Amino acid sequence: MLRKIAFGLAATAMMSSAQAQEVVLKVAHFLPPMSTMHSRFIVPWCDKIEAESKGRMKCQIYPAMQLGGTPPQLLSQVRDGVADIVWTISGYTPGRFPISEVFELPFMTTTHEASARAVWDFIDEHAASEFEGVKRIANWVVGPYVIHLRDKDLKTIEDFRGMKIRAPSRLGNRMLTALGATPVGMPVPQISESLSRGVIDAAIVPWEVVPATKAHELTKFHVEVSGGRSLTTATSIYVMNQKRYDSLPPELKKVIDDNSGREVSAWVAAEFKVGDEGGRAAALGRGNKITEIPADEVKRWKDASQPVVDEWIAEVTSKGHDGRKLYERAVELVEKHSRN
Structure with missing residues (x-):
């Protein structure tokens, strides 16, 4: 009898221990x-x-x-x-x-x-x-950010003027300002309503977000940049x-x-x-237009946004870090892993 009780107590203890570890x-x-x-x-x-x-x-x-x-x-x-x-x-x-x-x-x-x-x-x-x-x-x-526009295409840096565009971050805001647009910060879940109501003219998000936000149903034009570098991310x-x-x-x-x-x-x-591939296919499936910005125009955008890089380096340096060295190391790591 005592052996049965001992066995039962041991089994109970083992079960309790197992449950405690779940x-x-x-x-x-x-x-x-x-x-x-x-x-x-x-x-x-x-x-x-x-x-x-x-x-x-x-x-x-x-x-x-x-x-x-x-x-x-x-x-x-x-x-x-x-x-x-x-x-x-x-x-x-x-x-x-x-x-x-x-x-x-x-x-x-x-x-x-x-x-x-x-x-x-x-x-x-x-x-x-x-x-x-x-x-x-x-x-x-996340993947390269694409500009998704409600009812107006965008081909040159001049086309940014007067446009209200959703940006993903403070650096994205600065980039859009440098390009001549008016940045509007908001989390991804707010994009659908903002596009639908015309609060924004466009949104910058990666392709993969498009189906979940129905951005392909709320926009007609999509702008990618050539050259293998992301506009922002x-x-x-x-x-x-x-x-x-x-x-x-x-x-x-x-x-x-x-x-x-x-x-x-x-x-x-x-x-x-x-x-991203699925999101791009969804846009094409609705007959939306995808424009790829050519290299010479991309260079204009890159030159115009260079002050954003310089400002970040200066900010980080002002906080006691070597901003230039950190920036160069990030570039170096991207290039290193891109070669592998």
Whole structure:
């Protein structure tokens, strides 16, 4: 009898221990479930950590700000533990990422995967302190930004004058100002209504965002730049609350670690590339016009936006860093990974 009782107590203790080690991670972001970010990265990433942890670690995903708040509050939510993991755009919290935002400068980035690897390495070297309080899982830039216009095409720098254009970040705002447009800052979820009501004449977003925001239904013209460099882009961060990570047992930390880093960042970027192809196809499917700006005109845009680069270098230098060296290192890393 005593042996049976002892066995029962031991079994109960083992079951309690196993249950205590089951972890459910709250993962939040601001786009709908049909978005590239949700369907092609967050869901597969969560499936992967569940499989590798043998079911001991799972995700509960909250798309479209279902935990409440607004997109600019996601970073605070993960720092404060409202969410365990979030994906957001660093430009939604101006001033919080003054060094790593270098990749949002005009004509900085190239291909999806190469730029993602450059971002990860650069942050490792120079901007890890910007992520204090969170564990970095992935850092990357989304695909090249495209100008999506309601009812007017754009071919030269002069065409920017008088246009109200949604920009992705403070550096995107400065670039549009330098090109002669009036920048209007807003998170991605506000784009559809703003285009529909005529609050903005155009929006700068990557192709992959188009289906989720119905931008291809609200615009008729789309402008790409030639030359292999992005007009501008946005730095994405996928991060975990540091205390939540620290509370995990070693074997579950390893699962998170194995699914973090440079190559995971490149994987996300590659999925965004697929999303870009789908968004572009959706625009073409509606008969919309896509214009590619030729090299000589792109040079005019690049020359006009050079003051944005110079101003960023001066700002960062004024805060005690070597702005020129940081800029040159970012360029060097992009070129290095673009050659590989």
